[in-house]
Amino acid sequence: MNTEMDRVVRTALAEDLGLVGDLTTMVTVPAEATGTAYVMAREAGVLSGTTCADATFAQVDPEVTVTWHRRDGDKLTPGDVVGEFSGSARSILTGERTALNLLGHLSGIATRTAEMVALVDGTKARIADTRKTTPGLRALEKRAVADGGGINHRFGLHDAILVKDNHIGLGGGLGPVLQRLANHTSHLVRVEIEVDTLEQLEQVLAFDAARLADGLPQVVHAILLDNMSPAQVAEGVRRVRQHPARVVTEVSGGVTEASVRALADAGPDVISVGALTHSVRCLDFGLDLLTNGTVDKKHPKG
Known part of the structure; x- marks a missing residue:
């Protein structure tokens, strides 16, 4: 899983940063600036993908400290503080979108799986995924299904x-x-x-x-x-x-x-x-800054 995850994160960062890097952040934020940003749940759901955010900042800047207040598989309510990133302000801003994209996508899968599992509660049936996964993301998406309480079908054509x-x-x-x-x-x-x-x-x-x-x-x-x-x-x-x-x-x-x-x-x-992975909607997360001792939820996202 670590090899697959590192590959996915590396590809996502390369897609975002190109050959130049985070041009906006380099121009607007001083190199010495530091800060803390909080991952906030904006809607109810089930968490999955925290290890992808860990891997994102490990590649962007290993000095950024990532702390989670919820674990994969935990149920979330709107306004929950899921985790926090502390360290270089430039690094936090550079890794933000990749981390939240993966977190939202995988949590969306876990959330829909949990909803399906709840609908069959009291029967003997277990909810399973299929091979209808996003190319390159199968291992991560199948882990998200498990975080939502489902089970994994065969991984590929080989097993x-x-x-x-x-x-x-x-x-x-x-x-x-x-x-x-x-x-x-x-x-x-x-x-x-x-x-x-x-x-x-x-x-x-x-x-x-x-x-x-x-x-x-x-x-x-x-x-x-x-x-x-x-x-x-x-x-x-x-x-x-x-x-x-x-x-x-x-x-x-x-x-x-x-x-x-x-x-x-x-x-x-x-x-x-198959819809657990091929027709899922991302769960909405925001990254909010700590300003004057309070969380600034007006921080622009994207």
């Missing part, structure tokens, strides 16, 4: 097998794909298959039931019920529970705040939500 409809279509159909999985996967590789219909589900379950009856290990460890109604999900879960081996049931496909509870009540183990 698990997830057979989707296009794999089945281009692979010659569900039967041939299942046989290739049986021939080429091992007990160390987790396999999930996406099904669009209950008929496909039956085919997957029958394939592994026959293997188990012959003393062979199961091939499929999880089944993704894609774009199904709550009634279809409930029927799919019922059929999976009658299977002789433990199989995780996942639901996905256009899940929203309005639909997630009914899907959770249908009994799946996991509900994956």
Whole structure:
């Protein structure tokens, strides 16, 4: 995570500073000036991304002291003092936007995840992310999902097998794909298959039931019920529970705040939500200066 985070911060700072640096600050603020600025929550939410702000000032100026009054995963209310930056005034101003951009984006993800988690409270379903992440930010965004109380799906194409409809279509159909999985996967590789219909589900379950009856290990460890109604999900879960081996049931496909509870009540183990990362709104933070012993909330942002 540290390597990924340092890369993201380095790219963001290079994008902001170019070859010259913070031209406005260099012209307007004396080099010897020091100060303290406070990170203020301007709306309710869940905090994530403090380590990115740490990394920002570590690269801008390691002499800037960063102190947090809240931890990642904490709930915030408007007006909360989340943290503070102390040291060179020029350094604080130079690192401000990069630090707050990352803090706001990741806290937005954590906040929406927490809202989804709350909506399924009392059911067995857990809220998971997907690979629909911002290019280059996946590790940070998945950490934000965890800060919001969700769980992480596979990280990438390399750490698990997830057979989707296009794999089945281009692979010659569900039967041939299942046989290739049986021939080429091992007990160390987790396999999930996406099904669009209950008929496909039956085919997957029958394939592994026959293997188990012959003393062979199961091939499929999880089944993704894609774009199904709550009634279809409930029927799919019922059929999976009658299977002789433990199989995780996942639901996905256009899940929203309005639909997630009914899907959770249908009994799946996991509900994956791409919108946690691909359609998130930043949480609003401000950086307010300490002037004459009080926090000056009129300090311009940006």
